Amino acid sequence: MANLNLRSTQERTYQAIVVGSGISGAWAAKELCDLGVKTLMIERGPDVKHLKDYPTTNMLPHEFPHRGQLTEKIKEENPVISKCYAFREDAMHFFVKDAEHPYVQEKPFDWIRGYQVGGKSLLWARQVQRWSDFDFEGPARDGFAVDWPIRYKDIEKWYSHVEKFAGVAGFKDGIAHLPDGEFLPGYDLNVVEKYFAETMKKEYGGERHVISARCAHIHGSAEAFAAQGRGSCQNRNLCQRGCPFGGYFSSNSSTIPWALKTGNLTIRPDAVVHSVIYDEAKGKATGVRIIDRLTKEVEEFYADVLFINAAALNTNAILLNSTSSRFPNGLGNDSGVLGKYVAFHNYRARVSGEYEGHAEYTTSGGRPTSGYFPRFRNVYKQETDFLRGYAAGFSAGRGVGPNTDGIGMDLKNNLLNPSNYGPWRVGSHMMGETLPKESNYVALDGSLKDEWGIPQLKVSMDYDDNDEKMVKDYIEQMTEMFTKAGFTNIQSADSKQAPGLDIHEMGGVRMGKDPKTSMLNANHQLHAVPNVYVTDGSSMTSTSTQNPSLTYMAFAARAAHHAVAESKKK
Amino acid sequence: MNRRHALRHIALISGGLALIPSCDFSKEDILAAYENLKITAxxxxxxxxxxxxxxxxxxxxxxxxxxxxxxxxxxxxxxxxxxxxxxxxxxxxxxxxxxxxxxxxxxxxxxxxxxxxxxxxxxxxxxxxxxxxxxxxxxxxxxxxxxxxxxxxxxxxxxxxxxxxxxxxxIPGEYNGAVLIADIQNTRVNG
Structure with missing residues (x-):
């Protein structure tokens, strides 16, 4: 086999390099390739090819030795990742196991990672609610973090751009703080969810909405997606295995094959990025240094433009490890804010209950989404003793179960002829905005290194008083709303789960107007190194309550077009 | 594959009935397929x-x-x-x-x-x-x-x-969020 290091510099030079193949990286790569840019996409994990590398996608329940359950051995070896709802027997292979990539928890942090081509886009919950100016103006209005350098009008057309390509099912709900988008037919709420939505409208004077959550699934005609080789969602709800229909959006099923078809994309899997190379003489970044995951050989790749989209915390880690005499504290870190003001979503609380009404109904078939409560606290003005607010998931369901009493032929016949309809079960979980603070940070550990000799990341994030008040308010409000709807047996729980399990960690490389207090400008470029773009979770100035992935996609597309426009100016 | 694995493999494919002699001959042999349990045939x-x-x-x-x-x-x-x-x-x-x-x-x-x-x-x-x-x-x-x-x-x-x-x-089919239970017709399965 040829020694890769002997290849000429020219062979290792591209017009653009994208670090990361997850939701934001692959979007950047796809846009660059569409615009004719020869792009190298670097991924630290192994390749996962659409269809070919989904080993469990068509397996039946009985084909899993433990019917989906985790074994004690796996749970013992993986106390962190085992907490993730999707880490089960059918999709374990797409998650990072605890022992493989250690990190330092200065405070408890459940870091959920997917190291492979496609990253966590294979595993995500596919919820795509737009952000609005109620989010982008949040820090300025409420006096935390720094002002976002952009507003909804800057990103609106990019939301449309990515929605049309990814495929988003939803309804035009006309809610000012949850803007409508380019929607495929939505998934209807069920009879009890509709009842709850109507009750809320009546009880709260039209100020509290329950809608069908917008999700990145192809619903209705798939004609517009045929060119991508994708078909309609089949409601399997087995998304985390990889979808043989390409029914939901992932890098693997959508942006990556599309970019490959342009002939402009090269993928380099198994390449752990060590650092970004900064050329002092040229005053810009010239490439990245990687370590082969398997051979441990060091190699360099070069390009005029770099996108660092390694997922929120790993982008922080790469920039922190990219030191030079110009940037002794990490690339572009003149301000000292790199790694700081990280935040996440507060997913701690749940409220559940039962409903005796609509007893004549049940549901059939499947759907890939459920109900959604857009934020209703402090939207137009400050009205509680905490800042910001929370969104919430909401769903009602009614299954038919067998009667498992008894034994022998009675039991057998009961099992084979299920007819036990219990009451409707209703449930909700909170998704709270947290406030980025200097005291919540990530940094490189001074002594511990990973398998590739790269310093381990130290994570120090915690809840604060604002979050505690929000948990309390969510439980009170949701309990009140459930009560008004006539739900019974209402239970609430605060899991006290550590940050991280929400899988919405953000910040550390935040956007801002002022280079003294932020890392990135309004075009997603490092203030001090404008040929480096960052459009993943690390770039977020504040967290909103909405799931962030759609916004990363829109940022990536917007930044890619900016980069190409800039290069044409020269 | 080492011997232990090989034996375990045989035990697994034969449904756990292959026996690996334990050291205590006064007792019945334990089934090797379930290594965390001490289960006899x-x-x-x-x-x-x-x-x-x-x-x-x-x-x-x-x-x-x-x-x-x-x-x-x-x-x-x-x-x-x-x-x-x-x-x-x-x-x-x-x-x-x-x-x-x-x-x-x-x-x-x-x-x-x-x-x-x-x-x-x-x-x-x-x-x-x-x-x-x-x-x-x-x-x-x-x-x-x-x-x-x-x-x-x-x-x-x-x-x-x-x-x-x-x-x-x-492929469970399109979602219907309001199915009347009275309309559902299941063929009875007799055990």
């Missing part, structure tokens, strides 16, 4: 017989026809905490004596009907954890209810049930 046969009573064969196959005893042991071996494994095996060990004492004869000598009645009572027992006798009773109850739970799971999630009797659909 006799004990496995007992579990099989209990699962047969829980879901017997009839017009359609029963638990014994579908290797459910293996599934039970795989789940207890792999997915139970050590503490629950101990409770399970303690209950298993105590079961023969409990049966003789309670039913007046060996479990194997009971008629099918007697077995059912006896097991129904056994599954429901709870013991006072503070006395040694109560603790033993609780362990027997735990053992029996675990066997019942895994018999149901292993049976219902078996290839036979999920492909021939109540076919599992990988």
């Amino acid at each position: 006799t004990q496995k046969a007992l579990i099989a017989s209990i699962s047969d009573s829980i879901i017997p064969a009839g017009e359609i196959k029963g638990a014994l026809d579908l290797a459910v005893p293996d599934f039970i042991l795989v789940m207890v071996n792999d997915c139970f905490t050590k503490e629950n494994q101990e409770k399970f095996t303690a209950g298993l060990e105590a079961f023969p004596e409990y049966a003789e004492k309670t039913a007046g004869k060996k479990f194997a000598d009971l008629s099918s009907k007697e077995k059912e009645t006896f097991l129904l009572q056994g599954i429901a027992i709870t013991g006072d954890e503070n006395t040694s006798e109560g603790k033993l009773l609780a362990q027997v109850g735990y053992f029996l209810s675990s066997v019942k739970r895994f018999t149901i799971q292993g049976y219902m999630a078996s290839e036979y049930i999920q492909t021939e009797i109540i076919p599992y659909s990988l």
